[in-house]
Amino acid sequence: MSELVLPLYFPKGRLVLMSLWPELELVLPEVSKPARYIGGEGGMAKPEHHPSKVSWLLAYPDTYEIGLPNQGLQILYEILNERDDAVAERAYAPWVDMEAEMRAAGLPLFSVDTHRRAADFDVLAFNLSAELVYTNVLNCIDLAGAPVRADLRGDGDLLIGAGGHCTYNPEPLADFVDFFVLGDGEEAVSEINTVVLDWKRAGKKSRQRVLRELAAVEGVYVPSLYDVVYDGPELVSITPRFADVPAVVEKRTVADLAAWPYPKHQLVPLTEVVHDRLNVEVFRGCTRGCRFCQAGMITRPVRERPAEQVRTMVADGLARSGYDEVALTSLSTADFSGIEEVVAATMDCGAGEVSVSLPSLRVDAFTVGLAAQIQRARRTGLTFAPEAGSWRMRRVINKLIDERDLYGAVESAFSQGWRRMKLYFLTGLPTETDVDTLAIGELARNCVELGKAHTKNPSVTVSLGGFVPKPFTPFQWFGQNTVAELQRKVFLLRDDIKRNRGVQMKWHDPKASLAEGIASRGDRRIGRVIEEVWRQGGTFQEWSEHFDYDRWTQAMDRHGLSVDWYVYRHRTEDEVLPWDHLSAGLHKDFLWQDWRDALNEVGLEDCRWTPCYDCGACTGYSIEHIVASAVPPAGGSQGTGQVPTDFLPPAAVAVRLSGVGTGT
Amino acid sequence: MNPNEAPRTRVRLRYSKAGRIRFTSHRDVARIWERSLRRTGLPVAQTEGFSPRAKLHFGLALATGYESDAEYLDVDFKRADIAVTDVLDALLSVLPDGIAATGAAVLAPGAMSLQQAVTSCDWDIELLGVTADDLARWVDRVCGATTLMVTRERKGRQITDDMAPQVRALEVGEPTSRGVRLLATLGTQPRAARPSELLAAFEPGYRPVLVRRTRQWIEQDGARLEPLEVGAAPAQRTMVGVQ
Numbered sequence: 091m092s093e094l095v096l097p098l099y100f101p102k103g104r105l106v107l108m109s110l111w112p113e114l115e116l117v118l119p120e121v122s123k124p125a126r127y128i129g130g131e132g133g134m135a136k137p138e139h140h141p142s143k144v145s146w147l148l149a150y151p152d153t154y155e156i157g158l159p160n161q162g163l164q165i166l167y168e169i170l171n172e173r174d175d176a177v178a179e180r181a182y183a184p185w186v187d188m189e190a191e192m193r194a195a196g197l198p199l200f201s202v203d204t205h206r207r208a209a210d211f212d213v214l215a216f217n218l219s220a221e222l223v224y225t226n227v228l229n230c231i232d233l234a235g236a237p238v239r240a241d242l243r244g245d246g247d248l249l250i251g252a253g254g255h256c257t258y259n260p261e262p263l264a265d266f267v268d269f270f271v272l273g274d275g276e277e278a279v280s281e282i283n284t285v286v287l288d289w290k291r292a293g294k295k296s297r298q299r300v301l302r303e304l305a306a307v308e309g310v311y312v313p314s315l316y317d318v319v320y321d322g323p324e325l326v327s328i329t330p331r332f333a334d335v336p337a338v339v340e341k342r343t344v345a346d347l348a349a350w351p352y353p354k355h356q357l358v359p360l361t362e363v364v365h366d367r368l369n370v371e372v373f374r375g376c377t378r379g380c381r382f383c384q385a386g387m388i389t390r391p392v393r394e395r396p397a398e399q400v401r402t403m404v405a406d407g408l409a410r411s412g413y414d415e416v417a418l419t420s421l422s423t424a425d426f427s428g429i430e431e432v433v434a435a436t437m438d439c440g441a442g443e444v445s446v447s448l449p450s451l452r453v454d455a456f457t458v459g460l461a462a463q464i465q466r467a468r469r470t471g472l473t474f475a476p477e478a479g480s481w482r483m484r485r486v487i488n489k490l491i492d493e494r495d496l497y498g499a500v501e502s503a504f505s506q507g508w509r510r511m512k513l514y515f516l517t518g519l520p521t522e523t524d525v526d527t528l529a530i531g532e533l534a535r536n537c538v539e540l541g542k543a544h545t546k547n548p549s550v551t552v553s554l555g556g557f558v559p560k561p562f563t564p565f566q567w568f569g570q571n572t573v574a575e576l577q578r579k580v581f582l583l584r585d586d587i588k589r590n591r592g593v594q595m596k597w598h599d600p601k602a603s604l605a606e607g608i609a610s611r612g613d614r615r616i617g618r619v620i621e622e623v624w625r626q627g628g629t630f631q632e633w634s635e636h637f638d639y640d641r642w643t644q645a646m647d648r649h650g651l652s653v654d655w656y657v658y659r660h661r662t663e664d665e666v667l668p669w670d671h672l673s674a675g676l677h678k679d680f681l682w683q684d685w686r687d688a689l690n691e692v693g694l695e696d697c698r699w700t701p702c703y704d705c706g707a708c709t710g711y712s713i714e715h716i717v718a719s720a721v722p723p724a725g726g727s728q729g730t731g732q733v734p735t736d737f738l739p740p741a742a743v744a745v746r747l748s749g750v751g752t753g754t
Numbered sequence: 755m756n757p758n759e760a761p762r763t764r765v766r767l768r769y770s771k772a773g774r775i776r777f778t779s780h781r782d783v784a785r786i787w788e789r790s791l792r793r794t795g796l797p798v799a800q801t802e803g804f805s806p807r808a809k810l811h812f813g814l815a816l817a818t819g820y821e822s823d824a825e826y827l828d829v830d831f832k833r834a835d836i837a838v839t840d841v842l843d844a845l846l847s848v849l850p851d852g853i854a855a856t857g858a859a860v861l862a863p864g865a866m867s868l869q870q871a872v873t874s875c876d877w878d879i880e881l882l883g884v885t886a887d888d889l890a891r892w893v894d895r896v897c898g899a900t901t902l903m904v905t906r907e908r909k910g911r912q913i914t915d916d917m918a919p920q921v922r923a924l925e926v927g928e929p930t931s932r933g934v935r936l937l938a939t940l941g942t943q944p945r946a947a948r949p950s951e952l953l954a955a956f957e958p959g960y961r962p963v964l965v966r967r968t969r970q971w972i973e974q975d976g977a978r979l980e981p982l983e984v985g986a987a988p989a990q991r992t993m994v995g996v997q
Contacts, residue, residue, distance in 0.1 A: 111774065116963065119819045124777035130851055131791075233765075360790065360850060412789030412848070421872045443806070572986060 101148035108139075110197060111205045115531055116554035117191045125361035126154035127188065129180075129202035132358030135171040137179050137203055138209075143285045146170055146178040146247075147201055147211040147234075151218070151226035152632070154182040159387045161371060161419070162216060162254060163217045164265075165352040166279050179203040179211070182225045184631065192233065199233035212290055214248045216267070218256035221563040221609035222602065222632035225253070225624040228266055238313055238621065240268050240436065243308035245297050257311075258341075258388055259561040262330075262616040262669040263608050264313035269304045271311075272672060273341030273388075274374070276350045278309045285575040309342035311672060318614050322656050325613050328671045335559040338672045345713045347374055347393045351403060357429070358411045362434045367415035367447070368407040372400050372432070377698045377715070378422035378452070378479070381488045381688050382516060383422055384560035387681075388674040390707035391715045392698050397432050405439045415445050423448040424730065427719030452493040455736070473553075478522075479529030485691040486521050488684075497535065497540060505542040510549035513537065514562035517579045518557040518603070520688060527579050530554070531593070551594045554580060558610050562674045564684035566667065569660040570607045576600035601639040606629060607657040608642060613668035616656070619645040676705040696722070755857060758841040762799055763836040764865070765829050767845075768857035768982055772821045772966075775852030781814040786850060794844035799830040813868030813947050813981070814875070815972070823969040824875075826981050828861065836860070859982040871984060874922055874941050877949045879962045882933040889934050890926050895956055897924055902955040917955060920947035931962060933955050937972075 118124035138252040139145055148167055150157025156164070163180065170178035179201035184192060192198070197206040206216055214234055216227050231238045236247045243250075252263065253271040271278050274535055283309060289300035294600060305312040315335045319326040330337055344350055373394040376386040395403075404416055416436060420426065429448075435445050453474050476496050478484045484491065503511055515530050534550045541548025556576040559565045571579070580597045587593045608616060622645040623631070623638075630636040646653055661667070663682055670678075680703065687694060697703055698715045699722050771783070788808050789799050800806040809830035809844070816822050828840075838858035845855040864870075881889065897900065902918040918942035927935035930934040953960040971978045 115774070118777050124755065125779065125782055128777050132850060360778050362785065391942060411792070412791075412793040414788075414792060443800070549846055700878040 091499065094171060095492060098549075108207075108210065110200050110207060113195065113197055114200070114205055114720065117195055120189045120191055122185065123155075123361065126185065126411055127202060128360065128486045129205070130360055134203055134357065135167065135178065135356035137171070137177045137201075139177050139206075142287075143175050144213065144283050144290060145211040146176065146213045146283075147181050147208050148178055149181040149199075149214060149216050149230055150426065151183050151216055151223040151230055152220075152630075153185055154359075156360070157182045157217070158357060158359050158363045159365040159369065160217055160219070161353065161369060162236075162275065164351070166215075166253075166275050168353050169279060173280065173283065175287050175641065176280075179206060180184045180345065181208065181214075182228070182628070183223075183230055186636070187228070188589045189233070189580045189629070198235050199230055206491065207237070209248065212249060212286060215251040215253065218252050218254035218263075220632060221256055221262075221606045222637075223632055224263055224609055224620045225628050226620060227263065228624040229629050231266065238266055238624075243268075243297070245294050247297075247397060247611075249300070251282070251299075252316055255388065258384070258674060259611060259669045259671060260311060260313065260672075262620055263615045264614045264623075265617040268302070269310050269311070269312045271342070272309050272339060272674070274344040274728065275342070276344050276352070278307060278342045281307045282310065286514055288502075302332070302334070308340065311339040313614070316718075317728075318358070323652065324560075324615060325659055325666045325668055327666060328668070329335055338671055338673050340711075341675060343391075343675070343707075343711055343713060344374070346716060347371070347395045350711065351395075351619075354403075354406075356407055356411060357486045358413070359484040361620065365417065365449075366413075367417055368404070368411055368413040369417045369419050370400060370403045370407060371378070371395065372423060372426045373417045375715075376425075377696050378425070379488045379684075379694050379696060381486075381564040381684060382422075382519065382557060382565050383476070387563050387676060387695055389421070390675065390705065391713060393716045394427060394718055397428050397435075397698045400432050401435045403438070404436050405557055408439065408444060414443055415447060417447045417449050419449060422452050424452055426497045427717055429723065452491065453499040454491045472508055472511040473514060474499055474511065476533065477514065477516050478519060479515060479531070479533050480526045482691060483519060483526040483529070485693050486688050487516075488517055488688065488693055490693045490695075493533065493536075497536065500537045501540050504544040504548060507544075509541070509545045509547065510551065511537070512553055514549045514553045514555070516555050516557045517583070518576050520565060522571075523583060523693075524577075524579075524582060527583055528586055531583055531590075534587065534593045535590050541592070548592055549594065550592060551581070551596060554597040556580075556581065556600050557599055558603050558606045560610055560678055561667070561669045563682070564612065564688055566654065566679050566681065567661040567663070567665075567685055569604070571600075572658055573597075573600045573604050573614045576603060589728055599637065602632070602634070602637050602654065605637070605639070608646065611668065615649070615651060618649045619651060622648065626669060673710075675705075677704070680705045682748060692732055755951075760963040763831045763834055764861040764863075765831060765836060765838060765841055766859050766861050766865075766868075766982055767827045767829060767841070767855050767972070769825050769827065769849075769853055769855045769981050770821075770823050771816065771825055772813045772823075773851055775822045775854040777819055777848060779818045780812070782796065782867050783816075783825075783853070784810065784812060786853065788847045790845065790850075793848040794841075795835075796841060796844055797832045799832040801917065811867060814872055814942060816967060817948065817965070819949070820949075820965040821969060823856075824967055824980075826872075826968045826970060838964065845870070857982050865984065868981060870944050871939060871972045872970045872981060874939050874978075875967050875972070877936075877938045877940060878927065878951050878966040879936040879938060880930050880933050880964040880966075881936060881960050882963045884934055884960060886929060889936060892956065892958075892960075893924050893926055893936070894923065896952075904951045909997055915945075917947050917951060921952065928954050932996075936960075942970075 147696050148163050150160055150163055162655045170176040181199055181201050228238045237243050250268045252267045253275050257272055259272040271558055275390045280321050283301045301312045305315050316328050317331050318328050373392055375392040377390055377392055380386055396667045433446050477489045478487055513534060517527055534552050535548045561569055577600045584595050588594050623641045626641050628638050628641045698717050766911045799809040799811060811828040813826040842855050842858050852856060854910055865870055901916045903914055905912055906915045923939035927937040949965050960975050968979055970983055972984050
């Protein structure tokens with residue numbers, strides 16, 4: 091039984107079915123995981139298109155199961171669909187088998203909500219969460235039926251937009267995307283909608299005009315309106331071509347998260363996805379100041395959601411979704427003021443059948459009191475992220491957790507019955523020596539030893555990622571380790587760990603870190619490389635089975651671009667960076683000072699509980715931290731490295747942990 | 755069962771699966787039922803242990819992409835006073851589009867599980883690109899064959915079965931707007947024969963555009979019973995929606 095398909099309009103006297111479903115359902119039996127393409131999620135909007143509305147196709151350029159849970163996309167989807175003058179649907183990158191079927195059958199990119207052709211929308215907007223999806227962005231634009239290069243698109247073609255963390259260096263995609271949005275999208279998306287609506291009402295006459303008007307929206311960057319000057323390999327300047335186009339585009343920041351209780355109707359997919367649970371964002375921004383962490387730098391200041399609103403969103407979300415797990419999300423959830431009370435309230439509201447997970451949890455804020463609240467022991471994975479093996483290295487990266495912080499957290503977990511856990515580390519950090527790398531093995535072995543007091547076969551998995559420097563961080567000037575050097579360090583640690591049966595090791599492919607590095611800090615010329623990798627069939631590059639290192643290096647060579655120049659060399663203070671015409675609010679001299687402090691192994695405490703360092707993120711936008719508690723959460727060294735003597739949890743204390751992980 | 759446990763009720767539900775949701779997998783449907791039952795707030799029994807789950811017992815898996823009028827699921831409730839009408843009412847507003855509960859019965863203690871009890875299924879198979887006459891000749895040949903050898907792959911090994919004993923009935927149905935229909939009754943014991951295997955069993959071999967399970971049957975003492983009719987105690991009071 092196929093769905094009812096209504097003919098909605100009759101251009102040129104021909105009946106056009108807006109839904110591609112009758113054709114798609116003939117193709118879906120041939121592909122893997124066809125439920126990726128059916129939509130129908132709980133909470134799905136009922137899109138009603140109309141000439142007086144701007145229609146948005148919000149796309150996540152990765153598979154459905156990765157993209158569906160994305161909270162940023164879901165928030166914008168709801169905000170747009172609440173407006174009278176907008177309608178939004180969603181699309182995800184078709185997996186390679188589906189793409190082949192679509193291309194063979196002449197089917198374009200489509201929405202999963204009503205299976206409408208991408209070309210029938212006004213705006214195709216991408217969420218950019220990771221650099222390795224860039225080739226998928228091009229593929230989606232191509233599947234949508236639009237020219238991938240922005241300068242070849244005409245008045246009738248889709249407007250292509252992008253938001254998300256990667257837009258803080260949009261230059262590698264500047265040739266393909268019409269406009270980027272920096273920062274929080276909640277307010278900007280409505281302002282953009284208004285501009286596009288005016289253009290649509292006027293008959294979409296001049297693409298140039300709408301782009302100029304979009305550039306006037308705060309937080310919107312229109313790359314085609316800027317001239318880029320190079321001197322050999324060096325970037326000299328990126329300057330606006332018109333007086334009314336901003337020389338520096340400032341990010342958008344929502345001042346108060348309480349005004350934006352979204353998503354109100356989190357999508358509940360019919361098929362399994364990652365993070366398949368209720369997710370409630372408890373705060374945005376982080377000022378712990380980890381120097382490798384782009385998210386912590388670009389999302390400042392800290393804006394907590396009121397605890398009462400968190401409780402309401404949890405209760406409503408659980409009742410609506412039927413989920414039995416809720417994640418309280420943020421960049422460091424244990425830092426939320428009154429986290430213990432909120433977790434306790436969440437447990438109460440679940441009537442003992444709902445588990446709480448705290449996906450990003452610093453070990454120094456992982457207290458016995460907090461752990462004791464998480465009573466429902468569904469022993470999902472437990473991940474701690476010390477990030478670096480030695481105390482010296484952690485001072486460099488400003489992740490000021492003491493070893494005793496980690497051992498305290500690990501001891502708690504083992505004592506409550508966990509037998510295995512994961513420790514996340516980076517390698518290839520600034521000033522790293524083999525002593526630092528090998529210290530990772532030492533930490534892991536000590537954790538296994540702690541476990542032996544509680545279980546026969548404790549197991550610790552070391553997960554090792556190669557560090558890729560990111561824009562708007564103090565490490566943006568740092569020369570990334572070469573593939574060979576990262577590989578050497580990986581093997582050094584692997585050989586060191588091999589002798590201990592309790593320690594396993596997984597690592598990220600250093601070659602993929604190189605490709606990520608090319609896109610992370612590349613300038614506009616890198617667009618040619620991305621386009622070539624895509625044209626050679628290089629989609630889904632973040633999937634190891636599809637990643638092709640040679641395509642990236644050969645494309646660099648063919649376009650006369652040097653990996654050494656773009657990735658490996660240290661940048662200088664006076665150098666023009668490809669994102670200097672954009673602003674995350676952070677003063678460049680603040681970042682430079684923090685970079686020098688890093689090299690001098692000088693730590694910097696969290697400014698939400700200490701005086702301001704004037705990084706610029708608050709003062710520049712006349713906003714402030716919104717933090718309910720004036721003091722850090724109890725326990726651990728709290729970013730000082732000074733562990734209170736009474737911190738270590740006695741093994742006898744009855745605590746149960748559930749689904750707790752730590753992130754950056 | 756632990757005699758000290760609270761009294762339990764096992765309810766057998768019948769549901770349909772149609773439309774785009776037919777592309778969800780058996781596992782997906784299990785998760786959908788878990789979430790939907792939680793949303794009803796009904797007192798579903800939970801498994802013991804560190805990872806408690808709702809006590810749901812699913813019947814024969816339906817292949818991804820197939821529709822069905824006759825899927826079954828047994829649900830344990832942790833109370834004795836469960837009325838099937840209340841269960842069906844509560845499910846009305848929580849199931850996603852394409853899945854609908856169409857009947858329910860309280861099972862008598864000791865009723866056989868669906869997987870063990872069901873002996874055959876009726877299938878409605880839509881084919882494109884074949885005429886009714888050609889299909890009728892194909893049906894005659896299949897019905898006349900003494901053996902129907904079918905090879906399938908299992909854990910990397912080729913296994914050949916004779917599915918002739920599993921073909922209980924086969925006929926050409928009324929045409930659809932776009933193709934022809936084949937109606938089949940296939941056995942499910944010891945292993946459920948699949949419509950795709952039947953279609954591949956005899957040259958030229960067909961690929962269905964849509965397959966729909968229309969009935970499941972339990973053969974008991976020479977009678978064919980609908981799974982809601984089996985072991986329901988007492989039938990008149992606790993059964994709703996039996997066709």
